Amino acid sequence: xSVVWPAVRLQFQLLRTSNDYLLELVRAPIxxxxxxALAAYxxxxxxxxxxxxAPVMVALWGTGxxxxxxxxxxxxxxxxxxxxxxxxxxxxxxxxxxxxxxxxLNGVVLAEVWLVAAATGAPISVRHPLVFVGALVVTAFAMxxxxxxxxxxxxxxxxxxxxxxSLTYPLLVLGGVFVPVDxxxxxxxxxxxxxxxxxxxxLLRASLRPEPVAQPLARMGVVIGLGGIALGIGLLVLRRVLxxxxxxxxLRLT
Amino acid sequence: xTHPAVLTENLTRVYAARRSATTVTALDSVSLRIxxxxxxxxxxxxxxxxxxxxxxxxxxLLPTSGRAEVCGHDVVTATKAVRPLISVVFGGERxxxxxxxxxxxxxxxxxxxxxxxxxxxxxxxxxxxxxxxxDRASDRVETYSAGMRQRLHLARGLIGNPRVLLLDxxxxxxxxxAALRLRQTITEIAAQGRTILIATHDMHEAEHIxxxxxxxxxxxxxxxxxxxxxxxxxxxxxxxxxxxxxxxxSS
Numbered sequence: 001x002s003v004v005w006p007a008v009r010l011q012f013q014l015l016r017t018s019n020d021y022l023l024e025l026v027r028a029p030i031x032x033x034x035x036x037a038l039a040a041y042x043x044x045x046x047x048x049x050x051x052x053x054a055p056v057m058v059a060l061w062g063t064g065x066x067x068x069x070x071x072x073x074x075x076x077x078x079x080x081x082x083x084x085x086x087x088x089x090x091x092x093x094x095x096x097x098x099x100x101x102x103x104x105l106n107g108v109v110l111a112e113v114w115l116v117a118a119a120t121g122a123p124i125s126v127r128h129p130l131v132f133v134g135a136l137v138v139t140a141f142a143m144x145x146x147x148x149x150x151x152x153x154x155x156x157x158x159x160x161x162x163x164x165x166s167l168t169y170p171l172l173v174l175g176g177v178f179v180p181v182d183x184x185x186x187x188x189x190x191x192x193x194x195x196x197x198x199x200x201x202x203l204l205r206a207s208l209r210p211e212p213v214a215q216p217l218a219r220m221g222v223v224i225g226l227g228g229i230a231l232g233i234g235l236l237v238l239r240r241v242l243x244x245x246x247x248x249x250x251l252r253l254t
Numbered sequence: 255x256t257h258p259a260v261l262t263e264n265l266t267r268v269y270a271a272r273r274s275a276t277t278v279t280a281l282d283s284v285s286l287r288i289x290x291x292x293x294x295x296x297x298x299x300x301x302x303x304x305x306x307x308x309x310x311x312x313x314x315l316l317p318t319s320g321r322a323e324v325c326g327h328d329v330v331t332a333t334k335a336v337r338p339l340i341s342v343v344f345g346g347e348r349x350x351x352x353x354x355x356x357x358x359x360x361x362x363x364x365x366x367x368x369x370x371x372x373x374x375x376x377x378x379x380x381x382x383x384x385x386x387x388x389d390r391a392s393d394r395v396e397t398y399s400a401g402m403r404q405r406l407h408l409a410r411g412l413i414g415n416p417r418v419l420l421l422d423x424x425x426x427x428x429x430x431x432a433a434l435r436l437r438q439t440i441t442e443i444a445a446q447g448r449t450i451l452i453a454t455h456d457m458h459e460a461e462h463i464x465x466x467x468x469x470x471x472x473x474x475x476x477x478x479x480x481x482x483x484x485x486x487x488x489x490x491x492x493x494x495x496x497x498x499x500x501x502x503x504s505s
Contacts, residue, residue, distance in 0.1 A: 006365030017353040079348020086312040089366040
């Protein structure tokens with residue numbers, strides 16, 4: 001039995017009715033415009049890849065975090081979690097499918113930011129298409145995996161909002177979304193390298209620059225590895241959390 | 255040997271308070287046998303343990319001790335076998351995506367029960383017809399009346415073709431006409447041979463649609479009989495009088 005497509009379809013239907021998600025489609029191009037304006041003002045064409053990648057990664061992380069929290073919080077608030085758990089459908093597959101559907105929204109964000117860059121005359125082009133596409137694919141995988149892990153955390157707690165708020169900007173900084181992790185204080189860099197966003201951001205920026213990309217496969221492998229670890233932990237913890245909430249009766253609590 | 259639709263033996267559920275050592279026994283050694291095709295009412299005051307029993311049978315809650323089976327499958331050790339056989343419908347506003355249409359909601363729930371493609375589409379349309387929702391099937395659920403939502407809840411409960419339907423206060427918050435209509439629908443569903451376990455405060459409802467009722471108070475099973483037998487035994491004119499006599503007006 002596959003619940004993947006029905007869950008993806010449901011998520012798209014819900015996305016169309018949710019202003020929170022659609023807000024990213026407005027926020028990302030504006031952020032792109034601001035960053036591109038800064039690069040132009042300081043006459044730093046070398047920063048254009050940063051200005052294009054950052055809004056996409058911010059949207060990616062934001063929608064992933066929002067989806068992870070909303071899937072649990074909203075379903076719990078609507079009294080859906082209990083009947084959902086009582087169906088034969090595998091709950092992890094439902095979560096993964098819905099988070100993946102949400103992350104697909106970032107394809108639109110990427111197109112928007114690219115259009116903004118083109119409209120403002122920013123010198124931007126994909127210099128290494130295979131690396132670019134590969135980085136997008138492995139990043140999407142890692143984001144879905146990270147979202148599952150966070151959704152599990154939100155399921156175990158009574159509300160997702162405090163976690164969502166506290167995880168947004170620290171992870172964007174540690175993930176080298178605005179500036180590469182190499183530019184962070186030395187003591188922060190090892191921590192940043194544990195966040196898949198840092199590898200993804202570096203790879204995407206590198207794919208937009210003319211210089212050859214060093215060890216692209218190995219770096220993609222790291223993103224896959226970090227995503228795989230998050231997925232493994234997420235699935236393991238989800239199984240335990242589901243058992244725990246059934247044991248302590250906290251499934252319905254908000 | 256044929257297994258009953260629902261069987262519980264000394265089923266007990268104790269809730270522990272999060273920040274203190276106190277515990278609450280929501281269900282206390284309940285033993286119950288419900289045969290296939292039976293409409294069984296669970297009667298009791300708020301907090302009596304009716305919803306807890308529903309949750310235990312629907313596998314979303316684990317018992318503290320004792321055991322429960324649905325069609326011969328243990329609800330703790332054989333959840334994969336139990337879940338396709340049961341469906342749970344909670345009353346009130348909860349349990350549907352309000353911003354989606356009835357059709358969208360039903361198609362999703364169909365998939366969760368492994369019903370996909372044309373089979374799902376056909377079954378959804380049948381249920382929309384049966385519950386008189388077709389005219390508004392494409393409208394958002396948030397625009398529905400309480401009666402329409404409750405009919406949609408029932409349709410959702412039937413989308414997976416369950417053998418055992420658990421209804422938790424399905425006529426709660428409905429006006430008398432809508433409640434009457436829903437009771438008729440429940441009777442029709444039961445006539446198809448499904449087992450229905452219905453938790454309700456409405457004695458009139460229980461008297462008219464239930465083959466047998468179980469009275470629960472403070473987690474303990476007080477009596478399990480047909481409404482008529484209960485009324486006769488307690489020697490009162492109505493089930494409500496029997497309930498008040500056994501459970502007490504203070505509850």
